[in-house]
Amino acid sequence: MDWLHREIAENWRREGKRYAAAVNEFVRIGMESEWKQEQEEPEQDKRYSLAQSIIEMIRAANKVGEVERLREELPPASWPITPAYENKTQAVKPVAFLQDGSLVIHTGGHSNDRKLYLVYEQTISEIQDLQQIGCSPDGNYFALVNKQGIRIVHGLTRNKIEGEVEITATSWEYIQNSIKKAVPELESLANLEHPEAGLDEVIPFHDGKSVLLVSHYGIYVIENDEAQLLHPDLSQLIKDEIEDTTIDMAHGSVSPDGRWIAYGSQGSEHLLKDTSHGTVYEFAPESSYPHYALFSRDSYDVWYNACHFYNGMTMRVSISEAEKQATTAETVEWPLMNDEMRVYAGVALKDSYIFGDAYGYLRCIDRDGQEVWRYFVGSTISGITVSRDEERLAVGTYAGMLHLIDLKSGCKSEYSIGTAAILETERWILWQNEKPLRW
Numbered sequence: 458m459d460w461l462h463r464e465i466a467e468n469w470r471r472e473g474k475r476y477a478a479a480v481n482e483f484v485r486i487g488m489e490s491e492w493k494q495e496q497e498e499p500e501q502d503k504r505y506s507l508a509q510s511i512i513e514m515i516r517a518a519n520k521v522g523e524v525e526r527l528r529e530e531l532p533p534a535s536w537p538i539t540p541a542y543e544n545k546t547q548a549v550k551p552v553a554f555l556q557d558g559s560l561v562i563h564t565g566g567h568s569n570d571r572k573l574y575l576v577y578e579q580t581i582s583e584i585q586d587l588q589q590i591g592c593s594p595d596g597n598y599f600a601l602v603n604k605q606g607i608r609i610v611h612g613l614t615r616n617k618i619e620g621e622v623e624i625t626a627t628s629w630e631y632i633q634n635s636i637k638k639a640v641p642e643l644e645s646l647a648n649l650e651h652p653e654a655g656l657d658e659v660i661p662f663h664d665g666k667s668v669l670l671v672s673h674y675g676i677y678v679i680e681n682d683e684a685q686l687l688h689p690d691l692s693q694l695i696k697d698e699i700e701d702t703t704i705d706m707a708h709g710s711v712s713p714d715g716r717w718i719a720y721g722s723q724g725s726e727h728l729l730k731d732t733s734h735g736t737v738y739e740f741a742p743e744s745s746y747p748h749y750a751l752f753s754r755d756s757y758d759v760w761y762n763a764c765h766f767y768n769g770m771t772m773r774v775s776i777s778e779a780e781k782q783a784t785t786a787e788t789v790e791w792p793l794m795n796d797e798m799r800v801y802a803g804v805a806l807k808d809s810y811i812f813g814d815a816y817g818y819l820r821c822i823d824r825d826g827q828e829v830w831r832y833f834v835g836s837t838i839s840g841i842t843v844s845r846d847e848e849r850l851a852v853g854t855y856a857g858m859l860h861l862i863d864l865k866s867g868c869k870s871e872y873s874i875g876t877a878a879i880l881e882t883e884r885w886i887l888w889q890n891e892k893p894l895r896w
Contacts, residue, residue: 460517465510466530473534473872476502480833480874504537511538515886515894524579524895532872533884533896535835536817539856545888549853550802550840553592553599559615560842560851561590562859564887567655567673574893576859577615581885581893584618591659591668594713594752596845598624598665602653605629607679609665624665627682629653635684636677640691644701646674657707663715671709675702676720678732688720688728706764708749712756717776719750719759727761727772729779738779743770743793749800753824754807762800767815769799773826794826802841804850813838813852821877830877834860850879859885 479499486494504511511531518527539546552561558577561584565571573584584590591600599620601608606628610620629652636647649655658671667680669687676688689704704722711718718730723746726739742763749762762771772791782789798814809823817836821829836856843850843864850862866880873881886894 460514460521460523461526461530462510462514465507466514469504469507469511469531470872472502472504473532476500476504477872477874481876484831484876502534502537504534505540508538508541512542515896519894527896531896532870533881534872535854535856535858539836542888545891546836546855546857547887547889548839548855549857549859549885549887551842551851551853551859552590552840553596553842554844554849554851555614556596556845557614557616558844560861561592561613562840562851562853562887563589564857565889567657570889571654574887575615575618576861576885579883579895581895587618588653589656589659591661592842593661593663593665594711595663597663598661600659600661600668602656602659604651604653606632607659607668609661609668611665625682627679631682632679632684635679635682636686639684640675640686640702643691643694643699644674644703645686646670646672646677646702649674658709660709660711662711663713667715669709669711669718671707671720673703673705673707675704676707676709676722678718687718687730688722688725706746706748708747710750710752710759712752712759713754714756717752717756717759719752719761721747721750721761723747727763727774729759729774729776731780736783738783740772740774740779740791743772743796744768749803751803751805751810751812753810754805758824760794760803760810762798762812764799764815767799768797769814771795771798771800771812773824792826794822795820795828801838802853804841804843806843806847811841811843811850813841817854818875819850819852819877830875830879832862832873832875832877832879834858857886857888859887861885 483499549564560576563573575582587603589602599613608626609624612621633647655672660669670677678685706723709720721728727747729738744763745765748764751760759774771794773794774791800812803812811821815837819832836854839855840853848865852860861883863880863882869878884896
């Protein structure tokens with residue numbers, strides 16, 4: 458029996474095309490008038506009632522292997538579906554494209570339910586016995602995290618997920634004992650029964666010999682098997698008689714050349730550490746709460762985002778200017794790159810940046826802060842990574858979706874929302890307690 462319900466599919470396509478055109482026109486007029494021209498809001502998407510039928514067709518099409526036909530008959534859109542399946546959604550975070558073209562992702566949050574997957578061409582497979590994988594900014598080294606400890610390896614491929622060469626291996630027992638020495642008498646990552654489940658980020662440095670750990674229980678550098686608490690500041694904790702190292706909205710980034718660490722949390726300034734001599738620079742956020750940091754590919758700049766509810770502001774700090782400012786009495790006003798986005802994820806390209814925000818938009822912004830394009834994926838963005846040739850973009854959302862996008866297509870779908878001449882080529886639905894579905 459054919460899985461396709463033709464009338465429902467026709468309604469889906471017709472309404473999807475109408476809604477995309479209406480939103481795109483609304484945005485076009487708004488941007489051209491700098492949002493000074495009064496407009497009526499576009500009529501809401503009417504496809505929410507179709508959610509169950511659409512998911513049933515997606516499942517059936519996957520079962521019989523007709524996903525190409527599925528994409529033609531039912532052009533993907535997640536926002537009409539997500540509200541009916543909120544109990545199944547979860548964060549999807551792309552980690553890195555490997556040199557063989559495969560993609561490592563993980564799903565879930567802070568729990569032992571987090572899963573790792575390897576996506577290659579039209580297939581997806583679960584990676585066993587690992588809780589997390591992190592990638593160095595240059596894409597050469599990977600941190601493999603399991604219940605025993607952290608290994609840093611080189612030469613990861615889909616056929617050799619353990620890597621070709623092991624650089625370092627450190628047990629959790631050793632790491633936690635080292636943290637206890639660095640943070641005596643305070644509750645920290647060292648006190649967790651399952652520290653591997655408490656990590657937000659694990660980022661190897663460019664030489665594979667050090668690793669940055671970002672968590673709700675503090676931000677740490679592990680180097681030469683020794684742990685250093687980077688944030689919050691230990692002396693300030695002791696002075697304020699605070700009994701633990703917990704922080705909210707912890708974030709961190711390592712520069713591609715390995716010299717700099719950008720980091721912070723909800724209660725801090727934007728922070729920048731020079732690992733060559735330990736100097737820490739502080740920058741006041743443009744919005745309420747520091748939320749995200751990203752280095753340029755050449756390690757010359759760092760972009761900081763601070764948020765307020767679902768909005769935020771992003772500024773660019775020139776590292777050479779920051780060093781210069783520290784030796785003079787001059788105050789530098791750092792340029793504002795964007796005054797709208799609460800940034801959840803981003804990637805640095807050769808000549809621009811792509812950021813993903815709380816509203817489900819990707820925006821490509823050049824080094825001067827000019828928007829190149831925008832593209833709507835449909836839900837708050839939880840992770841982004843790009844291939845080395847900058848042709849393929851992988852985007853994950855809190856709706857449990859993985860979007861694979863061709864950045865060099867030069868064209869756009871009539872069903873897409875945004876100004877970008879880019880094309881989604883594939884999508885995976887990765888919901889809790891469900892088999893992955895290709896769309």
